[in-house]
Amino acid sequence: MTRSRNTEQKIFDAATELFLEKGVDRTSVREIATKAGINLALMNYYFRSKENLFNAIFSSLVKKNSEELIRILDSDLSLEEKIRQYVEVYIDMLSENPLLVSFVMAILHRSRERITEMKAISNLYATEKFTQQVLEEGKKGNINRTDPSQLFVDMLSLIAFPFAIKMLVIDKNNFSNKDFADFILERKKRIPDMLIEMLRKKS
């Protein structure tokens, strides 16, 4: 018998498991309380609301996963190598953590106006260093000049959206889960190739 964790942790852990397993909306507070073995009202005592509990869990999940992504963007790699690594790591992260996608979708759908309040999600966006690098390489003539915002949105879209429409892709192509995994795997090469080809100066 392990030493009993404190109540807050028990709620956090039970909720995380349930949220990932069946989605936020389909998980009731009463269910969380039962699984955590605590009284119903304690969820509101420790986290002010279910929404808040969700945010706490999401933030921790994003934080854990986004550090490596930011490290890549802020590194001194060449733009090409940076894009290749970023795409690869991001895709790995979403592959291993498919429910992170659900979480992000839930957030984007849930609070479109209040998205800036979700500081965590910002960690999944471009950094200043990346922006500067794109501008400078363009100025130096190493790549085509391009709006860094557009480039980053391109990259993010190509990486993330296929996960969001996973079921649609599976259905339309009669894919097995393995097929879909292979489909995604191929994108690790495809996406950087496409982006870099776009940036390459034509003579």
Next chain:
Amino acid sequence: MTRSRNTEQKIFDAATELFLEKGVDRTSVREIATKAGINLALMNYYFRSKENLFNAIFSSLVKKNSEELIRILDSDLSLEEKIRQYVEVYIDMLSENPLLVSFVMAILHRSRERITEMKAISNLYATEKFTQQVLEEGKKGNINRTDPSQLFVDMLSLIAFPFAIKMLVIDKNNFSNKDFADFILERKKRIPDMLIEMLRKKS
């Protein structure tokens, strides 16, 4: 079997307006009933559930908008021209109907497993004709051989995802709504250019 089409229509119209205005989740059945000027229980009488009402509205909205997209994919245009038109029309459609995006997000988030049941959403995906065209042009050597599924997912991602992360983009770039509209407008050229550049055979 002659139902008063009047009441059903009133519910449908009121719900459509409210769903688009404030989102499905933030619209209560009681609110719909009030706006439609009907009794609360009639929503369940005509549509079995709120979820079902949502599906009916969504299907009609998608149907109305997707016909032109399918017509383009099934046309006899060249692949390049087809891509250009498809991107342009799709972006226009999402721009003019930003809540279609919310709807799609809601669906993707709501029922990831049961997505095939939502036949309407299939209308937003590739057609057989498009797939064949990509394969044939590749075989003929007019373009690089490429997996049509990948190409279509690329295109769809680049078109749709920026709308999904609209608030994030606005926040990160300190955009006004006009700025965002311009940002999207630029993608009408950028996306086809990128895709066609990828398909162009290099000598």
Next chain:
DNA sequence: GTCGTTTTTAAACGCAGTTTAAAACAAAAA
């Protein structure tokens, strides 16, 4: 052991979507 604070509890609140059973209604049958 007492006091003040923190934690836990049972119960209830308000709102959501939904169901029920009776009433109102319209059109066909007598």
Next chain:
DNA sequence: TTTTTGTTTTAAACTGCGTTTAAAAACGAC
């Protein structure tokens, strides 16, 4: 016209949700 039949509408209640309340219990410092 009156009766019957089936559809449409209604008020009320049901279940389950997230949340709040106020009192009880547990705890820690003195």
